Amino acid sequence: MTARICDTVAEAVDGIADGSTVLVGGFGLAGMPVELIDGLIEQGATDLTVVSNNAGNGDTGLAALLAKGRVRKVICSFPRQSDSYVFDGLYREGKVELELVPQGNLAERMRAAGAGIGAFFCPTGVGTPLAEGKETREIDGRTYVLEYPIRGDVALVGAHASDRMGNVVYRKTARNFGPVMATAAATTIVQVRQVVEVGGLDPEKVVTPSIYVDRVVAV
Amino acid sequence: MTARICDTVAEAVDGIADGSTVLVGGFGLAGMPVELIDGLIEQGATDLTVVSNNAGNGDTGLAALLAKGRVRKVICSFPRQSDSYVFDGLYREGKVELELVPQGNLAERMRAAGAGIGAFFCPTGVGTPLAEGKETREIDGRTYVLEYPIRGDVALVGAHASDRMGNVVYRKTARNFGPVMATAAATTIVQVRQVVEVGGLDPEKVVTPSIYVDRVVAV
Amino acid sequence: MTISAGLSKDEMAARVAQDIPHGAYVNLGIGQPTLVADHLDAGSGVVLHTENGMLNMGRAAVGDEVDGDLLNAGKVPVVEPPGAAYFHSADSFAMMRGSHLDVCVLGAFQVSAGGDIANWHTGAPDAIPAVGGAMDLAIGAKQVFVMMTLFAKDGTPKLVPECTYPLTGVGCVSRVYTDVAVFEVGGPEVVVVETFGTSYDDLAARLDVPLRQG
Amino acid sequence: MTISAGLSKDEMAARVAQDIPHGAYVNLGIGQPTLVADHLDAGSGVVLHTENGMLNMGRAAVGDEVDGDLLNAGKVPVVEPPGAAYFHSADSFAMMRGSHLDVCVLGAFQVSAGGDIANWHTGAPDAIPAVGGAMDLAIGAKQVFVMMTLFAKDGTPKLVPECTYPLTGVGCVSRVYTDVAVFEVGGPEVVVVETFGTSYDDLAARLDVPLRQG
Numbered sequence: 001m002t003a004r005i006c007d008t009v010a011e012a013v014d015g016i017a018d019g020s021t022v023l024v025g026g027f028g029l030a031g032m033p034v035e036l037i038d039g040l041i042e043q044g045a046t047d048l049t050v051v052s053n054n055a056g057n058g059d060t061g062l063a064a065l066l067a068k069g070r071v072r073k074v075i076c077s078f079p080r081q082s083d084s085y086v087f088d089g090l091y092r093e094g095k096v097e098l099e100l101v102p103q104g105n106l107a108e109r110m111r112a113a114g115a116g117i118g119a120f121f122c123p124t125g126v127g128t129p130l131a132e133g134k135e136t137r138e139i140d141g142r143t144y145v146l147e148y149p150i151r152g153d154v155a156l157v158g159a160h161a162s163d164r165m166g167n168v169v170y171r172k173t174a175r176n177f178g179p180v181m182a183t184a185a186a187t188t189i190v191q192v193r194q195v196v197e198v199g200g201l202d203p204e205k206v207v208t209p210s211i212y213v214d215r216v217v218a219v
Numbered sequence: 220m221t222a223r224i225c226d227t228v229a230e231a232v233d234g235i236a237d238g239s240t241v242l243v244g245g246f247g248l249a250g251m252p253v254e255l256i257d258g259l260i261e262q263g264a265t266d267l268t269v270v271s272n273n274a275g276n277g278d279t280g281l282a283a284l285l286a287k288g289r290v291r292k293v294i295c296s297f298p299r300q301s302d303s304y305v306f307d308g309l310y311r312e313g314k315v316e317l318e319l320v321p322q323g324n325l326a327e328r329m330r331a332a333g334a335g336i337g338a339f340f341c342p343t344g345v346g347t348p349l350a351e352g353k354e355t356r357e358i359d360g361r362t363y364v365l366e367y368p369i370r371g372d373v374a375l376v377g378a379h380a381s382d383r384m385g386n387v388v389y390r391k392t393a394r395n396f397g398p399v400m401a402t403a404a405a406t407t408i409v410q411v412r413q414v415v416e417v418g419g420l421d422p423e424k425v426v427t428p429s430i431y432v433d434r435v436v437a438v
Numbered sequence: 439m440t441i442s443a444g445l446s447k448d449e450m451a452a453r454v455a456q457d458i459p460h461g462a463y464v465n466l467g468i469g470q471p472t473l474v475a476d477h478l479d480a481g482s483g484v485v486l487h488t489e490n491g492m493l494n495m496g497r498a499a500v501g502d503e504v505d506g507d508l509l510n511a512g513k514v515p516v517v518e519p520p521g522a523a524y525f526h527s528a529d530s531f532a533m534m535r536g537s538h539l540d541v542c543v544l545g546a547f548q549v550s551a552g553g554d555i556a557n558w559h560t561g562a563p564d565a566i567p568a569v570g571g572a573m574d575l576a577i578g579a580k581q582v583f584v585m586m587t588l589f590a591k592d593g594t595p596k597l598v599p600e601c602t603y604p605l606t607g608v609g610c611v612s613r614v615y616t617d618v619a620v621f622e623v624g625g626p627e628v629v630v631v632e633t634f635g636t637s638y639d640d641l642a643a644r645l646d647v648p649l650r651q652g
Numbered sequence: 653m654t655i656s657a658g659l660s661k662d663e664m665a666a667r668v669a670q671d672i673p674h675g676a677y678v679n680l681g682i683g684q685p686t687l688v689a690d691h692l693d694a695g696s697g698v699v700l701h702t703e704n705g706m707l708n709m710g711r712a713a714v715g716d717e718v719d720g721d722l723l724n725a726g727k728v729p730v731v732e733p734p735g736a737a738y739f740h741s742a743d744s745f746a747m748m749r750g751s752h753l754d755v756c757v758l759g760a761f762q763v764s765a766g767g768d769i770a771n772w773h774t775g776a777p778d779a780i781p782a783v784g785g786a787m788d789l790a791i792g793a794k795q796v797f798v799m800m801t802l803f804a805k806d807g808t809p810k811l812v813p814e815c816t817y818p819l820t821g822v823g824c825v826s827r828v829y830t831d832v833a834v835f836e837v838g839g840p841e842v843v844v845v846e847t848f849g850t851s852y853d854d855l856a857a858r859l860d861v862p863l864r865q866g
Contacts, residue, residue, distance in 0.1 A: 001461040002485065027704040027741075028727035029720055053741075080782035088780055100781050103703065104745030104788035108334070111742040115327070116535030116578065118356070118363035121337035124749060125787045127822035129773075137337070139367075144337035148358075160721075165485075165494070165521045169423070172738055173704050174721040179740040183536060199520025204388070205424050206523035207740070209493045210485065211463045211538050220675040221699065246490040246527075247513035248506055272527075299568035307566055319567050322489065323531030323574035330528040335749030335792065343535060344573045346608035348559070379507075384699075384708070384735045391524055392490050393507040398526040402750060418734025425737035426526070428707045429699065430677045430752050 003166025003213040005195055009039035012189050012217040016045040016154050023110065023152035023181040024052040024062060031174035033158035033191045035219040037061045040156065046070040051110070051150055053103060053177060055079035055087040063087065071096055075150065077103035100130060105147055107180050113149035114183025114212075122147045152185030159208070162192045163199070166213035167206045175207060182212040189215045222385025222432040224414055228258035231408050231436040235264040235373050242329065242371035242400040243271040243281060250393035252377035252410045254438040256280045259375065265289040270329070270369055272322060272396060274298035274306035282306065290315055294369065296322035319349060324366055326399050332368035333402025333431075341366045371404035378427070381411045382418070385432035386425045394426060401431040408434045444618035444634035452477040453632075454543055454585050454615045458484055462540035465489065465575055468512040471543035471585050485521075487539055489571040491530045494522040511571065531571070534578035542579035544572065546586045546611075548601040551647040553611040553624030555584060556603035569606075576607030588616035595645050597621060597628070622652065658832035658848035666691040667846075668757055668799050668829045672698055676754035679703065679789055682726040685757035685799050699735075701753055703785040705744045708736040725785065745785070748792035756793035758786065760800045760825075762815040765861040767825040767838030769798060770817035783820075790821030802830035809859050811835060811842070836866065 006012040013036060016022070022040070026032030041064055048071050055074045056063030063086040065071055074096055079087050090096040101109070102124050112120055121144035125131040135146040157178040160171040168190055170178060182188045190208070195218050225231040232255060235241070241259070245251030260283055267290050274293045275282030282305040284290055293315055298306050309315040320328070321343050331339055340363035344350040354365040376397040379390040387409055389397060401407045409427070414437050445453065447470055455477035458464055465487045466472050475497065478484045486495040488510045495510060496517035504515040525533075533539065546557040555576055558569045576582055586596055597614060614621040618636045622629040627650040630638055642649050659667060661684055669691035672678055679701045680686050689711065692698045700709040702724045709724060710731035718729040739747075747753065760771040769790055772783045790796055800810055811828060828835040832850045836843040841864040844852055856863050 002483065028723050030704070030723045031721075078782040078784040080780040084780075091780055092778065098781075100783055102783050102787040103741070103785040104749055104792075107741035107745050108336075108749075111532075112339075114536045114538075115532030116342055116537060117327075118340035118342065118358040118361065120331075120339040122749070123335055123337065123791050126791070127768075128787060128819045130783065130787065139337040142337065163521060167521060167523050170738075171423070172719065172721040172732065173702070173706050173723050175738055175740050176704050177741045180742045183532070183538070197520075202424070203518060203522040203524055204390070205421070209523035209525065209533075210521070211487070211493055211533060221697065247509050249490070249509045250507075297568040297570040299566040303566075310566055311564065317567075319569055321569050321573040322527070322571040323535055323578075326527035326531050327535075330746075333750045333752075334746030335751060341535070342577050345577070346554075347573060347605045349569065349573065382735060386735060386737050389524075391505065391507040391518065392488070392492050392509050394524055394526050395490050396527045399528045402746070402752070416734075422732060422736040422738055428737035428739065428747075429735070430701070430707060430747060 002210050003216050005164055006215050006217040009035050009217055009219065010042065012036065012215045013039040013043045016040060016043055018045050019047045020045060020153040021049040021051060021151065023155040023185050024050055025157045025176065025178040025181050027053050027173065027176040031158045031176050031178050032061065033156040034061055036156040036189060036191050037065060041065050041068065047072050049073040049075065051075040051152060053077055053106065054081060055084055057081060057083045059086065066090055066096065073097040073099065075099040075101060077101055077106050102130060107177065109147055109150040110180045110184040113151040114180065117149065119146050119148050150184065152181065153187065155181040155185035155188040157182055157188060157190045159190050159192050161194050161196055161201065162190060162216045163196050163201050165198050166210035166216055167201055168192065168208035168213060169201055169205050170207050179208050182208045187214045188212055191217050191219045194218055221429050222435045224383055225434050225436040228254050228436055228438065229261065231255065231434045232258040232262045235259060235262055237264050238266045239264060239372040240268040240270060240370065242374040242404050243269055244376040244395065244397040244400050246272050246392065246395040250377045250389065250395050250397050251280065252375040253280055255375040255408060255410050256284060260284050260287065266291050268292040268294065270294040270371060272296055272325065273300060274303055276300060276302045278305065285309055285315065292316040292318065294318040294320060296320055296325050321349060326396065328366055328369040329399045329403040332370040333399065336368065338365050338367050369403065371400065372406065374400040374404035374407040376401055376407060376409045378409050378411050380413050380415055380420065381409060381435045382415050382420050384417050385429035385435055386420055387411065387427035387432055388420055388424050389426055398427050401427045406433045407431055410436050410438045413437055444636060447473060450585055450615055450617055453620065454583055458541055463487055463538065465539055465542040465579065467542065467544040467575060469545045471545055472512060474543055487533065489530050489534065491525050491527060492522060494519055531574050534574050537578060537580055539579040541581045541583060542575045543583045543585055544575060546584045546596065547603045548596050548598050549584050549611050549614050549623060550598055550601045551623055551628050553609045554601050555606045555611050556601040557606045559604045561603050572606050576610045582611045584611050584614045586616060588618050597645055597647060599647055658850060661687060664799055664829055664831055667834065668797055671827065672755055677701055677752065679753055679756040679793065681756065681758040681789065683759045685759055686726060688757055701747065703744050703748065705739050705741060706736060708733055745788050748788050751792060751794055753793040755795045755797060756789045757797045757799055758789060760798045760810065761817045762810050762812050763798050763825050763828050763837060764812055764815045765837055765842050767823045768815050769820045769825050770815040771820045773818045775817050786820050790824045796825045798825050798828045800830060802832050811859055811861060813860055
């Protein structure tokens with residue numbers, strides 16, 4: 001089905017189940033689906049696993065979701081930031097689990113999920129604590145670690161615009177994780193600045209085709 | 220180094236060595252680097268392994284390269300076509316080796332080469348003759364075949380336009396294998412319809428950034 | 439015993455089209471399955487995928503519409519409807535392999551009761567094999583429909599207990615649309631969903647697979 | 653024995669910039685390596701990569717140039733020069749992992765004589781680890797340069813026989829640019845390429861790695 005264009009953020013995030021794995025796009029505030037995260041906070045799903053590059057800043061967005069005790073586990077590459085005090089506190093108290101993943105592995109593992117790849121041999125992290133306990137193999141004289149896909153039940157993506165079918169375009173470095181997460185989740189929810197008519201986007205510029213998009217909301 | 224803008228096709232294909240693996244873009248004539256193939260025929264390199272979706276049509280292009288006995292091996296998904304008689308004849312005479320690869324595996328194996336992935340578990344072809352002798356593994360209840368990267372010494376890519384740095388844009392379905400092959404070869408040579416000044420392409424539309432492009436020639 | 443002439447190719451294509459859900463993302467294999475497109479009207483909301491790198495592929499181009507940069511998987515020029523998107527081959531097959539397509543329709547030499555498909559190679563020693571995207575499609579789409587005549591020219595059934603031709607994919611076909619009947623495969627028995635100009639008993643007599651009336 | 657004050661951070665950055673080949677594709681790690689950009693003039697032809705998805709990244713944005721959709725890996729707003737290109741994170745790290753970048757410059761806690769690098773985790777039990785793109789960069793670029801002071805604040809050397817901090821990458825660093833000397837690592841001996849306000853003998857006395865004059 002082509003995407004459903006939702007009238008409200010509440011409609012866009014409706015039905016996210018407790019225990020879901022939620023992929024959250026953005027690098028810094030660029031591409032961060034701020035309104036969808038706020039909607040998720042309102043919506044109430046709990047016991048979540050959040051997959052995102054960071055683990056929240058200040059008191060809003062992911063940090064607010066964490067502060068409400070709704071996140072069981074964070075899978076990310078870079079939790080520690082100058083203002084990641086909410087995550088830091090919960091982590092030190094043992095109230096949130098952390099799986100630390102190199103940023104490129106985070107992206108590639110989600111890409112594998114979206115692309116139907118069962119696992120892949122990756123050179124990143126070989127010989128480091130992040131590869132401990134993982135299967136390794138030497139291929140053509142180089143050592144690789146076997147990495148598995150990361151799938152989402154839901155992806156929350158911040159993008160620039162969509163057409164009414166759900167074709168999505170991004171703007172500048174706000175592209176980052178969104179296109180990959182959109183392929184890796186069972187339900188992909190995209191917030192955009194505007195929804196245009198079908199035919200209103202340049203087909204050469206569409207980065208996330210509508211096949212990956214379930215719901216769109218303009219914020 | 221950003222790309223070298225070549226004045227002639229001869230300059231663009233200069234130095235391709237005997238025994239090279241040459242990735243050749245295109246699906247049908249869309250994206251087919253016709254002039255670069257003609258240039259390669261002129262240039263003289265032999266004992267080549269050609270990786271392309273098809274194995275030549277009629278008497279021109281890849282078929283002409285094959286007819287001159289310059290190709291030792293073809294890696295492709297779909298050699299047999301209504302007018303693939305040059306390949307057909309050489310194959311039946313045992314004069315050219317064939318590695319038949321499902322089209323998606325062809326693309327993904329080159330993508331792996333470009334992306335530094337050592338090998339990947341792929342569900343395509345499981346239980347078929349094309350997976351015979353290959354390592355398999357069950358992951359989460361599904362069987363996968365281990366597939367290895369396909370690297371090129373040279374990629375010949377047909378595209379729409381480039382800027383003088385070597386950023387490349389494609390047009391419609393002529394995109395096909397070009398962007399993947401550009402990442403998978405030690406030397407990527409792109410033919411375009413026009414070279415524009417730096418700044419003349421929309422950065423959101425660049426599909427092959429200049430980092431992957433070594434030489435460009437307008438034809 | 440003969441089975442009377444059933445559906446024409448076009449009628450088969452129309453019958454397949456009838457089972458494609460509204461708004462589905464669909465890949466139509468080259469050859470006969472391409473005909474299915476003619477029976478999907480605009481109101482169907484169906485979005486066609488072509489594995490050479492396009493979603494929302496349009497109809498065949500005519501006259502001035504022909505553009506050498508815009509081909510379908512059969513290398514036929516097509517048009518670009520509003521809402522199209524382009525992508526490269528690795529992304530296109532990731533879309534397929536990652537189970538994002540709802541339906542693909544393939545032709546076949548043989549389909550087994552268990553849902554195996556053979557459609558790329560006759561196995562003849564002098565045949566030049568060509569697989570294209572068939573194996574990727576067979577294992578990639580959420581539902582794989584096969585469209586074929588039920589019997590080969592020599593009268594042997596193409597719906598078989600086990601494929602004798604080299605396989606394209608294992609246990610991946612869900613439905614088989616033929617000129618004389620529609621079957622559901624992949625379960626313990628093959629279910630006859632519908633017949634055209636023939637009876638269940640005629641089919642049971644001609645086929646060597648465990649049948650059940652649907 | 654003391655080693656007299658050597659290069660400032662800016663001078664170190666300038667020294668690194670001097671070794672970046674004309675036209676190279678370069679990723680500058682967050683923190684001090686970012687300073688290298690200030691010493692690459694337009695004539696250098698160097699193209700900067702930022703792992704959040706851009707090639708030909710420009711300088712920091714000022715005033716009205718600030719655009720929330722255009723950040724570098726340190727989340728600082730930057731500008732878009734002509735010839736830029738954008739891509740998503742999987743493509744960006746594929747570029748890195750696939751050895752397409754000529755040089756990356758990283759900061760470090762420690763570098764070993766063999767070229768191992770530790771720069772993501774002090775190993776302190778209460779520290780919250782964060783790795784970002786460091787491991788991908790360490791193993792991805794064709795050449796990895798490290799830029800760091802040679803001694804920690806407590807006077808212990810950061811160029812060591814074996815790293816004691818958790819590793820970021822194994823055997824991947826080729827050159828180490830410090831305030832008092834430039835080293836080549838990864839071979840049987842560490843080569844002192846150049847010194848600043850110190851002597852080879854001073855270095856040999858302070859460091860516990862096999863040195864050779866370059």
